[in-house]
Structures are given as C-alpha cells and as structure tokens.
Amino acid sequence: MMKVLLALLSLTSVAYGTISDQCLRCICKAESGCQPIGCRLDVYSDSCGYFQIKEAYWKDCGRPGIGWKECSKDYSCAAGCVRTYMNRYIGNSGCPANCESFARIHNGGPKGCTYDCTKQY
Numbered sequence: 418m419m420k421v422l423l424a425l426l427s428l429t430s431v432a433y434g435t436i437s438d439q440c441l442r443c444i445c446k447a448e449s450g451c452q453p454i455g456c457r458l459d460v461y462s463d464s465c466g467y468f469q470i471k472e473a474y475w476k477d478c479g480r481p482g483i484g485w486k487e488c489s490k491d492y493s494c495a496a497g498c499v500r501t502y503m504n505r506y507i508g509n510s511g512c513p514a515n516c517e518s519f520a521r522i523h524n525g526g527p528k529g530c531t532y533d534c535t536k537q538y
Contacts, residue, residue, distance in 0.1 A: 435500075435503075435504070435514070436499065436500055436503045436516070436519045437516065439516075440516035440519055440520070441496050441499060441500070443516065443520065444468060444499065444519070444520050444523050445467050445468055445492075445496075447520070447538070448464075448467065448468050448469040449466065449467050449468070449469060451467060452467070453466055453467055453489075453490040453491075453492070454466065454467075454469075456486065456489075457469065459471075465485070465486050465489035465490070466486070466488070466489025466490045466491075466495050467489065467490070467492050467495045467496070468489065468495050468496070468498070468499055468523070469489075470485070470488070470489045470495060470498060470499075472485045474498070474502060475488060475489070475498060477502055477505065477506075477527075478497075478498035478499070478501040478502040478505070479498075479501055481494050481497055481498050481501070482494040499523060502522075502523070503519050503522065503523075505527075506522055506527040506528075507519065507522065509527070510522060510527065510528055510529075510530050510531065511528070511530075511531060512530035512531065517530070518530040520535075520538060521535035521536070521538060524538040525538075
C-alpha cells in the first residue's frame, strides 16, 4: 500500500509541473525568437541560447548535456532543462501550474511567479 501511495505521489508531482510544448515555444519565442542565439549579459551574468539560460538555472535543472552553453544552443537539451526546472520549482512556488506561472518562474527564478517585476514578462 505504501509503495502504491509513494508512486502516485511521485506521478502527481511530475504531472503538476508539466509544461506544455506550446508554453515552451512561447517562452522560447520571448527569449530568443526561438533561435540558438549566443550569450548576452543579463542581470550581472550571461544568459545563453534558445531560452537564454543562465549557468545557475542549468545547474538547477541537473546539468544536462556536455555543458551549459552547449545545452543552451541545442533545443532539445535546453527544452528538457526548462521542463526539469519547472518540475522542480512549480510545486513550491505558491502559484498555479499554468503557462503564465511557468513563464514568470523562468524569468524570475523559483518564486518568480510571485514577483510584480515578472508580470510584464
């Protein structure tokens, strides 16, 4: 019984943080026009690639690929990083699991959906 409950809880937490392909494309378009652009200085550190991922964000999503900048230039790797990041943080953000919250977390960090400065994003 306990194993079944734990399995259901883990499935629920994964499903709760699932970001749709459409939402990913919207974030990608907002960040780079959905192009594998290089790195740009943004709030004291570089943001790179399709989703303008910072090194700390890449670390938080589990360090996929062979490196931060390489992953950011590969759509599949970068999108996987964003999905993992959302799965990690949406459940503790205090915000609903919807595209607006995902976009604001992407822009403002783990609690970004609660910050006024991310509303415009």
